[in-house]
Structure formats: structure tokens, C-alpha cells
Amino acid sequence: MKAMKTISLFFISGLLALSFFGCGGGEGSRNGAEQRSGRSSDRVDILGAGASFPAPLVTAMADEYRGVTSNRVTVNYQSIGSGGGIRQFVEQTIMFGMTEAFLSDDVMQNVEASTGGRAFNMPITLADVVTTYNIPGFDKGLVFSSDVLVDIYMGNITRWNDSRITELNPGKDLPSLPITVVHRSDGSGTTNIWTSYFSRVSDEWRGRVGYGTSVNWPVGVGGNGNEGVAGAVINTPGAIGYNSLSYALLNDMSYGSVLNASGNIIEPSFEATTEAANIDLPEDTRILFTNTPAEYGYPIAGFAWMLVYENLENNNAINNRQQAEELVRFLIWSITDGQELSETLGYARLPMAAVERNIAMIEEVKWEGELIGKELLQDVL
Amino acid sequence: MKTLRQRNIRDYFMVGLLYVSAIAVLTPLLIIIGYVIVNGISTISIDFFTQELGSPARAMQGRPTGLVHSILGTLVVDSLALIIAAPLGLGAGVMLSEYPDHKLNPTLRVLNDTLNGMPAILKGLLAFALVVKPMGTFSGLAGGVALAFVMIPIIARSTESALMTIPWSIREAGLAIGLPRWRVVLSTVMPAARTGLVTGFLIAFARAAGEAAPLMFTSFGNNYLPNHWSGMIFGPVDTLPQRLYSLAISPYKEWHAMGWAAGVVLLVFVLGLFIAGRILTRQKYQA
Numbered sequence: 001m002k003a004m005k006t007i008s009l010f011f012i013s014g015l016l017a018l019s020f021f022g023c024g025g026g027e028g029s030r031n032g033a034e035q036r037s038g039r040s041s042d043r044v045d046i047l048g049a050g051a052s053f054p055a056p057l058v059t060a061m062a063d064e065y066r067g068v069t070s071n072r073v074t075v076n077y078q079s080i081g082s083g084g085g086i087r088q089f090v091e092q093t094i095m096f097g098m099t100e101a102f103l104s105d106d107v108m109q110n111v112e113a114s115t116g117g118r119a120f121n122m123p124i125t126l127a128d129v130v131t132t133y134n135i136p137g138f139d140k141g142l143v144f145s146s147d148v149l150v151d152i153y154m155g156n157i158t159r160w161n162d163s164r165i166t167e168l169n170p171g172k173d174l175p176s177l178p179i180t181v182v183h184r185s186d187g188s189g190t191t192n193i194w195t196s197y198f199s200r201v202s203d204e205w206r207g208r209v210g211y212g213t214s215v216n217w218p219v220g221v222g223g224n225g226n227e228g229v230a231g232a233v234i235n236t237p238g239a240i241g242y243n244s245l246s247y248a249l250l251n252d253m254s255y256g257s258v259l260n261a262s263g264n265i266i267e268p269s270f271e272a273t274t275e276a277a278n279i280d281l282p283e284d285t286r287i288l289f290t291n292t293p294a295e296y297g298y299p300i301a302g303f304a305w306m307l308v309y310e311n312l313e314n315n316n317a318i319n320n321r322q323q324a325e326e327l328v329r330f331l332i333w334s335i336t337d338g339q340e341l342s343e344t345l346g347y348a349r350l351p352m353a354a355v356e357r358n359i360a361m362i363e364e365v366k367w368e369g370e371l372i373g374k375e376l377l378q379d380v381l
Numbered sequence: 382m383k384t385l386r387q388r389n390i391r392d393y394f395m396v397g398l399l400y401v402s403a404i405a406v407l408t409p410l411l412i413i414i415g416y417v418i419v420n421g422i423s424t425i426s427i428d429f430f431t432q433e434l435g436s437p438a439r440a441m442q443g444r445p446t447g448l449v450h451s452i453l454g455t456l457v458v459d460s461l462a463l464i465i466a467a468p469l470g471l472g473a474g475v476m477l478s479e480y481p482d483h484k485l486n487p488t489l490r491v492l493n494d495t496l497n498g499m500p501a502i503l504k505g506l507l508a509f510a511l512v513v514k515p516m517g518t519f520s521g522l523a524g525g526v527a528l529a530f531v532m533i534p535i536i537a538r539s540t541e542s543a544l545m546t547i548p549w550s551i552r553e554a555g556l557a558i559g560l561p562r563w564r565v566v567l568s569t570v571m572p573a574a575r576t577g578l579v580t581g582f583l584i585a586f587a588r589a590a591g592e593a594a595p596l597m598f599t600s601f602g603n604n605y606l607p608n609h610w611s612g613m614i615f616g617p618v619d620t621l622p623q624r625l626y627s628l629a630i631s632p633y634k635e636w637h638a639m640g641w642a643a644g645v646v647l648l649v650f651v652l653g654l655f656i657a658g659r660i661l662t663r664q665k666y667q668a
Contacts, residue, residue, distance in 0.1 A: 043608035045616055047518065049601075059436030059604060066605075076617060078602045079627070093513055227632045247632065316517030345438060 042072065044326045047317065049078040050085020050098030053189055053244060054125050054304040057347050058098065061338045065330055068337075073326050082189050082213070089119075089307045092316035095327050097307035100127055100189025101213060102286040117310030120361045123285050123303040124334060126348040128245045128273040129193050130255040130300070132233050135160055135177060138254065141267070143168045145259040146201035146291065146299070152240060153181055153198065154205065155219035160238065168259070182232045182241035185222025187213040193302040194242050197290035242300075245273070246346025260299040261291050272298035273348035285357050303354070306331065313368050324367045328376050331362060336380070417648055421641035429642055433605045434624070440635035448643055450606040454521065454618040455650070458600050459590050461525030461614065466532035467582060473533070474540020474581075479552075479566050497534035504530035505595030513599060521618035524600025531592055532585040539584060543577025544570055580661045587654035591647065593622035602627065621647045 048058070055077060062075035080088070082099040089097030090107060102121045103111070111119040131144055148164050151157045157164060161174045184191045195211035209215050223229035226247045233241040233253065245268050248255045257267040266272050276297030277289055291299045308331065309315045312324040335350060335358045342349045350358075365373030432447030439446040473493060477486055508527035513519055547570050555565035571578065596602075601617040602624065612618075621643055628640035 045608050045612055047601075047617055056437050060438040061436075062604065063435045063439065074605050074608050076603045076605060078604075078617075091514070093518055225630070225632070250632075319517075 042322065044073050044323055046073060046075045046096075046323065046327055046330060047094050048075065048096040048098060048306075049080050049088055049094045050307070051082040051100045051189055051304055052079040053100055053127050054098055054347075055079035056246075057125055057341065057345050058334075060341050060345055061334050064338070064341060065333060068333070073330065075330055081187070083187065085307070095315065095317045095323065096331075098124070098304065099307060100302065100304050101192050102303075102305055103307065111309070115309055115311050115314035117314065117366070118284075118364075120308045120310060120365070121284060121286050121305040122308060122331065122335070122358045122361055123277070123350055123354040124306045125304050125342065125350065126273050126277055126301055127189060127193060127304050128268060128270075128276075128298060128301040128348060129190050129197075129242050130245045130248050130268045131240065131258065132230065132243050132248050132253045132255050133240045134233050134235075134237055134254065135175065136237050138172070138174075140254045140256070142172070142254075142256040143259065143265055144256045146197070149258075150198050150202040150205050152179055153183075153218065153220070154208075155181070177238040180232075180236050180239040181217075181220030182223055182229050182236070182239050183217050183220045184214070184229055184242075185224050186228075188225075189213060189302070189304070190226065190242065190244060191215065193288075193290060193300060196288045196302070197300045200288075200291040244346075245270075245348075249346055258299055260297060261293060262295045264296060266296065266298045268298055270343055270348035272296060273301045274351050276301045277303065278351035278353050281353050281357050283357065283360070285354065285361075301348075306334075308365065310364060311366050312372075313366075321367050321372070325372055325376060328362065328365055328373050331358075332377060332380055335359075414648065414652075417641060417644045420638075421643075421645035424638040424642035425645060429639075434619075435604055437631065437633050437636060440639065441633060446639070448619075448621070448624060448639065448646070450603060451619040451621045451624040451643065452646060453606065454600070454603070454613065455590060455621045455647075457613045458521050458524040458596070458618055458620055459528060459586055461522060462528035462532055462589055463582060463586055465525055465529040466536055466585065469529070470533045470536025470581075470585070471540050471578070473537035474544065475566055475571075477537065477541040478544035479562070479570065493534045493537050496530065497538070500594075501527075501531055501592050502594040502597070504528075505597060505599050508595065508599045516615075518615075519599060519601030519617040521600050521614045521616070524596045524618060524620065527595035527599040528589040528592060531589045531595065535585040535588055536581050539581025540578055543574040543581060546577065547573045576661050580658045583654050583658040583661070587651045587658070590651050590654070591622055593620075593626045596620050596623045621650075 058075075058077045062077055066074055077098070082101055085094075085097040085099045086101075086103065086107065088094045090110065103119055108119055111117075131149065133142065135142075144165075145168055148157065148168065151164070158179055160177045160179060166172070166174055192211065192213045195205075195209065195215050198209070199206040199211040209218060221232060223232045223241070226243050229241040230243055230247060230251050230253060233239040234251070243253065243255075245255070255268060257265050260266050275294050276292040276299065277294075278297070279289060279292060279294050281287060285303065285305070288302060290302065292301070308327070312318050312327070318324050318327065335355055339349045341347075359377065362373040362377060363371065365371070428445045429447040430452065431449055432445045433450050434446055434448060473489060476483065477490060480486070505527045507530065508523050512523035512526050516523070551569055551573060552565050555569045556562070560568070600620055600623070603617045603619040607613055607616045607618070609616075625640050625643040625647065628636045628643060631637070
């Protein structure tokens with residue numbers, strides 16, 4: 001009986017302590033908010049969420065940026081998928097979103113109606129999709145062309161020693177192995193890029209299948225996530241699939257080169273991906289550049305965008321000017337110094353064309369009508 | 382007429398069946414506990430309890446990383462939930478037990494059971510609409526509200542059964558000396574059922590501590606400790622079950638290992654609460 005009393009007393013007092021503790025924290029922050037304006041050690045939490053593909057890069061940027069600002073600014077990025085990122089951005093529960101598919105015209109108009117300003121799609125990094133395969137005895141370096149890839153995924157080419165594949169790979173004795181097509185079973189930005197490439201190069205694919213984060217595949221087996229596709233490819237001799245380059249490198253998978261629109265054989269690399277985006281970009285950067293016109297660009301690549309409101313004060317998730325300014329500072333840092341992290345983590349750097357577009361957009365970011373983006377850019381540049 | 386031998390054989394056979402079913406019930410539990418501990422124990426280190434998670438690059442490059450923020454977050458969010466759920470659940474339980482003839486009770490009982498059986502993710506959606514949208518941000522408080530919906534029906538039920546075990550004579554004694562009914566409940570029935578009530582809280586707390594789904598769009602998750610302590614309540618917070626899920630679906634084997642370790646911590650935490658609950662109940666019967 002005594003023990004019971006002790007335990008329940010302990011438990012209840014613990015709860016009381018926690019509730020006081022909670023209140024104390026609340027007051028502390030209010031005092032903190034009053035002192036904020038003048039102090040340099042003021043701390044800010046920035047919340048973002050969205051696409052899973054850029055998550056390792058963005059969270060590594062967050063780690064680094066925390067160091068750069070001596071623990072003053074913490075950027076919390078949660079990987080919830082591109083769809084979730086757009087959704088929560090529109091719901092105004094996060095300060096910035098992240099997506100591998102740019103905002104549709106509908107969403108852009110909704111945002112304009114609800115906040116009186118544009119939604120900016122700012123490229124932060126690049127996604128590249130490589131053809132991964134498993135043919136016993138063959139390492140990376142098989143060459144594919146767009147129509148061969150489309151016909152494999154259409155089910156028209158079914159064996160590895162098909163004459164159309166061997167023509168592209170002279171001197172390689174490909175086996176008479178049946179091709180097992182592997183695709184993503186979940187909605188994914190990788191699929192969006194892969195199928196948009198097919199739709200660009202093949203009228204038949206555009207008409208019958210189309211492109212999107214998930215499509216009705218004519219043939220093949222599904223794998224959940226990058227790891228699902230990789231698992232199926234690694235375990236099935238004769239399999240072909242698609243993965244992000246960093247994932248293929250990380251898991252030591254064989255991946256192919258692709259003949260691009262200019263007729264050059266491009267081996268996937270971060271430079272070739274960056275090159276692909278170094279084209280004449282529209283002002284809002286809402287563009288798919290698969291099958292890029294860039295001469296030495298890798299043709300199956302796309303942007304990952306950060307979503308930010310033009311009128312930051314109209315985003316419910318941003319409470320004060322300080323948070324807005326720190327968000328813009330992080331944005332500027334991530335497209336400049338932050339890009340240094342790219343290669344070690346398996347990402348391609350932004351091309352200058354995209355950085356310039358980003359800077360033009362940041363210059364128009366406002367807080368209550370004041371062009372804070374422009375002011376902050378002047379501090380840096 | 383059966384011989385004694387036949388009866389004995391049948392007896393042994395039936396007892397044997399009982400043993401088999403008892404083992405069948407225990408085996409999955411023991412396998413889960415064993416498997417989680419075997420896989421997770423090697424990743425548990427001082428860093429695990431003192432460092433924040435950060436980016437996957439930290440784990441892959443062997444820099445210090447841990448889940449201190451998830452462990453503290455779980456404690457804060459679950460305690461918030463208990464603070465919200467305890468009075469409501471207690472109230473409903475008192476109503477069901479002490480006012481058995483009240484005409485709202487059948488409805489209350491049905492609604493309470495429905496709430497208990499409702500998928501937890503719907504409770505998260507409700508908390509999203511009630512707390513996250515108006516506040517404009519994900520928060521530990523929203524997570525607490527979502528988990529409170531998980532706790533309320535459990536507390537209501539356990540309160541009801543705890544109060545029912547108190548003999549009516551105790552209530553009659555109170556009423557006989559002229560106490561109003563609420564005073565009888567508050568000063569005689571509830572103190573007498575104290576152990577049962579606290580046990581109910583513990584069980585509800587442990588149940589909610591394992592929930593990941595309702596927290597996805599309420600407490601949302603955080604890779605770090607918030608910059609202010611208030612951020613644990615008014616900002617996005619990490620919790621163990623949700624972090625375990627995201628570590629498990631990540632493509633990094635270092636994070637998978639951390640997920641197992643998170644499983645060990647969560648398991649020890651929840652088992653500890655359940656065992657505390659059991660010890661308290663046992664003492665009630667001794668008293």
C-alpha cells in the first residue's frame with residue numbers, strides 16, 4: 001500500500017512538474033520575443049516539408065547552416081513527399097514546401113487569390129534518373145536511346161539481345177535473356193521525370209500512357225520507393241529499372257548511358273545533369289527539361305523546387321518578420337554556399353541559369369510590402 | 382461408463398491444449414521483444430540519448446547522431462495528452478459509474494466505445510482541423526490533443542470499472558452523514574478507487590505512447606530539439622513512434638539500425654508503464 005502511494009505520488013508530481021515546466025517555457029518564449037529585436041543571439045526555428053528526394057541534401061544543409069549561424073537558426077525539414085509538401089504549403093502550415101513537380105496553374109491561381117501574391121517555385125537542386133539494370137557479366141555503361149527505352153517499357157522489346165539494343169552497343173555480346181521491366185508502384189517525382197521523358201520522345205507513349213507521378217504501366221512489376229525498384233533489379237537477372245543517380249551510386253548498381261537529343265552519348269554524372277538545366281529557363285522556372293536541348297546535357301533530369309510565398313506575411317506559418325528574414329537568408333545561402341554540399345551527398349549543383357532566376361525571384365519576396373529579399377541580398381552579394 | 386484412465390487421459394489432453402494456447406499467445410510477444418532487443422541493443426550508446434538526429438549524412442559519415450529530441454518529445458506530448466484526457470475521461474467514467482440511471486449514459490457508452498475503436502489516424506485528422514489549422518503550425522499541443530482522443534475512452538472505461546469495484550455501502554455512508562452526491566464521489570469513492578484510477582492513466586499513457594499515425598500531421602516531427610523550450614508545445618515536435626516509422630522506411634542502413642534502437646527504447650518505456658500498472662493493480666487486491 002505504501003509503495004503504491006509512493007508510486008502514484010511520484011507519477012502525479014511528475015505530471016504537475018511537467019505542466020509547470022510547460023507554462024514556464026511559454027513565458028520564457030514571450031520574454032524572448034520581446035527581447036528579440038535587439039539581440040544577435042536570438043534563435044529561430046524554420047519549418048519546411050515535402051519531397052523525399054532532396055531531403056538528405058536539405059537536412060544536411062540544415063545541419064551545416066546551424067553551424068554557420070552558431071546554432072541561431074534551426075531548419076527543420078520533414079520528408080513527407082512532393083504531394084504532401086504542396087498540400088501543406090497551400091494549407092499554410094509550413095514556412096516553405098519542397099516538390100519535384102512544380103505547382104500547377106490551378107494551384108498558382110489559388111495562391112494568388114488567397115495571399116495576393118505569387119507562389120515562387122525556386123530550384124534548389126536537380127534530380128537525375130538513371131537506367132539501372134542487372135545483366136550478369138555486364139557492368140555500367142550500356143548505351144540506350146530514347147526509343148529503345150520507350151519500347152522496352154512498352155513491352156515491344158523483350159530480350160536483351162534484340163537487334164536494336166545490340167546496334168547501340170557494338171562489340172558487346174548481350175545474352176538472350178528476357179527483359180524484366182521494373183517501375184515504381186508508389187507516386188513519385190522520379191516517375192514523373194522518367195515518364196515525362198518518354199512522353200517528350202514518343203507520341204505513342206504520350207497518347208497511351210502519358211506522364212505523372214504515377215501512371216498505368218503497359219508492362220512490368222512494381223517496387224515501392226527507390227529501394228523497392230533497386231531490390232527488384234538487383235535480385236532479378238535481366239531486370240531493368242530506374243533510380244536516382246545518387247541511389248544507384250550508393251548501392252553500387254549498374255546504370256546505362258543515354259543518347260541525348262543532340263546525338264551525344266551521355267554517361268550520367270552530376271556535371272551532365274547540371275548541364276541539362278543550363279538552358280533558357282522561363283522566369284518562374286516552371287519547366288520540365290527532360291530530353292534537354294543542351295548539347296552535353298543528360299536527358300532524364302529535372303528540378304526539385306522550394307516553394308515560397310511572395311507575400312511572406314500572408315503565410316500563416318510565419319509569425320513575424322524575423323522568421324521571414326531568416327527564411328530568406330537560408331534560401332539565399334542554400335542556392336549559393338549550400339550548393340557546396342551537393343556532390344559529396346550525390347546531388348548535382350544548380351546551373352548558373354537557375355541561380356540567376358532564383359535571385360530574381362528572391363528580390364521580389366516581400367514582408368508587408370517591403371522588399372526584404374532585395375535588402376538581404378544586398379547584405380550577401 | 383468411462384474408466385478412470387480414460388478420464389485422466391482426456392484431462393491431460395485438455396490441460397496440454399491450454400498450455401499450447403498459452404504458449405501461442407506468449408510466443409509472438411516474446412519473439413517481438415527478443416527480435417527488437419537483439420537488433421537494437423548494439424546501436425544504443427551515450428550519443429543515442431544525448432544527440433539530435435540531424436541529416437542522414439551524419440549517420441553515414443559516422444558523426445554523432447541520436448534521438449534525444451524524440452525521447453523528450455514523446456514524454457512532453459504524451460504528458461500533454463494525459464493532462465488533457467485525464468479530467469475528461471475521469472468525468473465520463475464518473476458519470477457512467479455514479480449516475481447509472483442518467484438517460485445520456487447509454488449514448489455515452491456507445492460513443493465512448495466508438496471513439497475507442499476509431500482508427501487513430503482519424504483522431505490525428507481531427508486534431509489537425511481543431512488545433513493545427515487555427516494555430517497555423519504543427520505543434521506538440523496538437524499531438525497532445527490527438528493522443529488525448531486515444532486516451533479518453535480508455536480512461537473513461539477504466540475509471541468506470543475502478544469506481545464500480547467500490548461497494549455501494551461506502552457511498553451510502555457518505556450520503557447518510559448528509560454529504561452532497563458530488564462530495565461523496567470526490568471525497569470517498571475516488572480516494573478509495575485511487576489505485577484503479579492511476580492504473581487506468583498508466584494503461585492509457587502506455588497505449589498512446591505507441592501511436593504513430595495520429596502524430597503525423599499534428600506534432601509532425603523535428604530533426605532537432607526546438608530552439609526554445611516552448612517549441613516543445615507550440616512548435617513541431619519529434620516523437621519516438623513516428624521517428625521509428627520514418628527511420629524504418631528510409632533507404633539508409635544506419636538509420637534502420639537507429640530505428641531498431643528507437644524500438645528498444647519505446648518498448649522498454651511502454652513495458653515499464655504496463656508493468657507499473659500491473660503492480661499497482663495487484664496491490665489493490667492485497668489491500
